[in-house]
Amino acid sequence: MSQSTAESKSLKGSKPEEDKSQSSNLKxxxxxxxxxxxxxxxxxxxxxxxxxKRNVFxxxxxxxxxxxxxxxxxxxxxxxMLIVLPVMALIVAPRIYPNTWKDIxxxxxxxxxxxxxxxxxxxxxxxxxxxxIYLALGSIPTGIATTIFFxxxxxxxxxxxxxxxxxxxxxxxxxxLTIYIGGFMTVPLKAFTGGGASNYILGAPAAVxxxxxFAGYMILIKGAKMHPAPFTIISFATILLFGLLILPLxxxxxxxxxxxxxxxxxxxxxxxxxxxxxxxxxxxPLIGPSLTSVIGSSGPxxxxxxxxxxxxxxxxxxxxxxxxxxxxxxLGISVENMRKQKQAPK
Numbered sequence: 001m002s003q004s005t006a007e008s009k010s011l012k013g014s015k016p017e018e019d020k021s022q023s024s025n026l027k028x029x030x031x032x033x034x035x036x037x038x039x040x041x042x043x044x045x046x047x048x049x050x051x052x053k054r055n056v057f058x059x060x061x062x063x064x065x066x067x068x069x070x071x072x073x074x075x076x077x078x079x080x081m082l083i084v085l086p087v088m089a090l091i092v093a094p095r096i097y098p099n100t101w102k103d104i105x106x107x108x109x110x111x112x113x114x115x116x117x118x119x120x121x122x123x124x125x126x127x128x129x130x131x132x133i134y135l136a137l138g139s140i141p142t143g144i145a146t147t148i149f150f151x152x153x154x155x156x157x158x159x160x161x162x163x164x165x166x167x168x169x170x171x172x173x174x175x176x177l178t179i180y181i182g183g184f185m186t187v188p189l190k191a192f193t194g195g196g197a198s199n200y201i202l203g204a205p206a207a208v209x210x211x212x213x214f215a216g217y218m219i220l221i222k223g224a225k226m227h228p229a230p231f232t233i234i235s236f237a238t239i240l241l242f243g244l245l246i247l248p249l250x251x252x253x254x255x256x257x258x259x260x261x262x263x264x265x266x267x268x269x270x271x272x273x274x275x276x277x278x279x280x281x282x283x284x285p286l287i288g289p290s291l292t293s294v295i296g297s298s299g300p301x302x303x304x305x306x307x308x309x310x311x312x313x314x315x316x317x318x319x320x321x322x323x324x325x326x327x328x329x330x331l332g333i334s335v336e337n338m339r340k341q342k343q344a345p346k
Contacts, residue, residue: 028283029282029286029287033283033292033295035279036279037295038302039273039275039276040272040276044133044137044146044303045310046265046268046269046272047138048142048307048311048313049311050065050266050269051063051064051067051068051073051137056311067253068139069250069252070131071250071253072138072253074131076266076269077131077239078240078244079262080270080273082240083269083270084236084274085236087270088233088236092274093230093233096281097227097228097230099230100229103226103227104230104234107234115226118221118222118225119234120234120238121223122216122223122224123236123237123239123242124238126214126217126239127239128213128216129211129214129217130239131210132207132213133207133210135202135206136148136203137203140199140200140204140207141313142311143186143300143303143304144203144204145206145207146299146300146303146304147186148186148204148207149207150183150297150330151212151326152211153179154180155215157172158176159215159219175329175333176329176333178325182323182329183322185319185322186318186319280292294334297330298327299327300327301327
């Protein structure tokens, strides 16, 4: 009897401790993923500064290191990969996942050919997405480029329907249409009439292509079936190799005095990429991928706000409503996916 009482007390004592630990982990995971989302938004603003001169904090002008063009966007991506890939491959990935290089070596075996092709295909989609978003960020306001990019959840739903036969419910179809309307609202009317807004002719389609390519990247991740650490190394290596191969086909130009600020800006992009990756991958196990996607859906709003604070980019009322619509409905899609995962049989 006394032993049973002691065990009962022990269980009662351990439950609050366990609840406290879970609450602490949830708060930590939430904080890490939020900071990772901020890193992504900050990357977009830094890219904008690199590609066009901006008044930072309303105090001083900086940027305009590269002019927006296909060649310069490709150059920026290659330089970023040259910084990020060695650090990820030699330092970060092996510490996160000790079997990183063992898994990469196993991919050359013929039985893993399908997974390797999926990983390379996914990386090429990511290459197309990043290349296009750089073009968009150099041509149109940061918040608008990011908002249009966030059509990718809707494209993912369509691709899952086409390739896996998972027909979306009517609520998601309505959300998809609303996201497209919101994205359309962010593009000013003068962009269609050619009234001094020719950058939208390049920037808006580039952002759409970036979102579509990113959806392809997300779909092909499934086929690779790899741990994020080796998968990221294969992705970064593929992007760097492909970028180096096609860079000579494009015209790019850096003023002699701009190489140093360009390398500094690229280092900032590299650091934020790595920090965002580490924080996100540390936060996901604590709060789960579903809640992580919900937090990530705030991307358009966070980027728009950060661009306003850092470089004083403003949107008109219709553009603001468009950003809000996209943010709310991407959030709705994320919540719906989280609900479906909870209901799925384990």
